[in-house]
Amino acid sequence: MRRLLAVTVALAALSVGAPAVLLRERWLAVDPAFDTGTTVAPSRIPGAGEGLFAARDFAAGEVIAEMGGRLVFYRDYPPRQRGYLVTPPPCARADLWPYDAVDGAQSGGRAWKVNFAPSRINGVDTHFQNARGLSTCERPYVSFETTRAVAKGEEFLVGYGPNYEYDFMALPQVRDHFCGRLGLDCTQRFDWAP
DSSP states (O other), rough: OOOHHHHHHHHHHHHHHHHHHHHHOOEEEEOOGGGGGGGEEESSSSTTEEEEEEESSSSSEEEEEEEEEEEOGGGOOOOOGGGEEOOOOGGHHHTTTOOOOETTTOTTTGGGGGGEEEETTTTTTOOOOEEEEEEEESSOOOOESSSOOBBOBBEEEOOOOOOOOOGGGHHHHHHHHHHHHOOOOSOOOOOEEO
């Protein structure tokens, strides 16, 4: 009876400390093989920092990177710090529990280096976007694939969707970069779509 009580007390003590250990550092790993097809270098978009570039030619429909990282609670991040948070699809919730988001900026592979480009500027299709994000029910849940052929050296660009904060698009150098690529004068009018 004393042994049973001692084991019960020991298990109870472990279980009290267990949530802190379980919630400490939990990571969603990515396949490092994807890194061989890409390279990280300064983005061609002014002020964007680093970007993800093709280290070889890609055909349409090829996976270029997976989004992994540290599992976190979305609510713990202020709105301005949610730029690299990914919410996996509902079918992944049980696997991620108690977490509800992945912070791709922390050991998330190279997917978090894929930068944004608008799909339309002043009513003109840009054709800048050459990749898209995909969600699946299997780890790591989010990946990026090419939407068209991408030549070696080309920067991967995507649309971040309607809920992202695009405050950088108000910067004159960003406007001038994208409008310049299209040969548009956007000094009088600049509207764009993700």
